[in-house]
Amino acid sequence: MKNASKAIESYIFGKDGNRPDLLQHAFSPDATLNVLVQTNTILFPPNVQGREAIAEVLVRSFSLQYENVYTFCFGAPPEPEANVHKCKWLVGMSTKATGELRVGCGEYHWVFSPQSGLAIQLSITIEHMLECPSQHMRKIMDWLQGRSYPWCESTDMLDSAPPLTCLQPVLVYVAA
Template identity: 45%
Template sequence: MALANWIETYIAAKDHNRPHLMAQAFLPDAELQMDVQTGIISFPAQSLGEAAITQVLVRDFGTKYENVYTFCVGERPQAHEANYRCQWLVVMSDKATGEARIGCGEYEWVADAERVGVQRLIIVIKHMEVLPPVLLAPILAWATQLSYPWTHATQIAVHMPNDPAYAAVRRYLLPTA
């Protein structure tokens, strides 16, 4: 497998609450670093080991959120690439409140092809918007129009609702829009 496959496996594990898939993507001694630049959501700054990463990004995350769609914005990494950076977009809903959430940031992936898996993941959360439950249906309708899990800024621009609630995410992902 290549880095693109490991990224897709991670997204499937997180978005569909399938913790058993994480061992297919991350090495046992993998490292997760989180740089959360918003007060809307919180994660530990660092998690060491696939089991700890799975707990944070799948099990704990899955207890709070549903209807999760995570997108990598840009081209899939090439088969030979061991390092990959991209922007990401997530849409989801809060299980307890029904509120819609839309967020974005950056991923930095470092793979170890010899050991066959992701060695380090850095996630930067730039924006996370909490929106009223009434906006969930339009957000999910928009998300299902995008290529998944790899999408392009042009697709986001074409399909993103023109609503002020999306302004920060729009400015970050589409700075020229």
């Protein structure tokens, strides 16, 4: 049964929770991932082909470095039968090695198979990936954990954000 919002949720829950098996409910076997990174604080390959390779990059390798991952998609989820969906996103996480926090934002552009409803292409733009000191862990995690997950209104995210200088570029992007 086609369900674009469930496909996106499977991706979010799989990536954030280190559950690569969930990507079978998100991507077609031959799906394509394109990543445009606009910052030098995080690296991803620009093109990845196939669900297993996407799982390797976005879940397995990612989870070696990061934990406490929360990804939010702004706005309403797509209709179940949607063939495309575009939304801004925000992610917060901690680095396993140092406890340093990362807060990033950008845009997702999804293309779904009209037959299966699974993603055949995901384009991710990473506009910002900010580094915040580990001393802000509790404030940032409380902020993220108090939001509707994974679908959230940007106004809720902005209105509840802790007053930390390290978050400003992300908040400005989300507000635009």
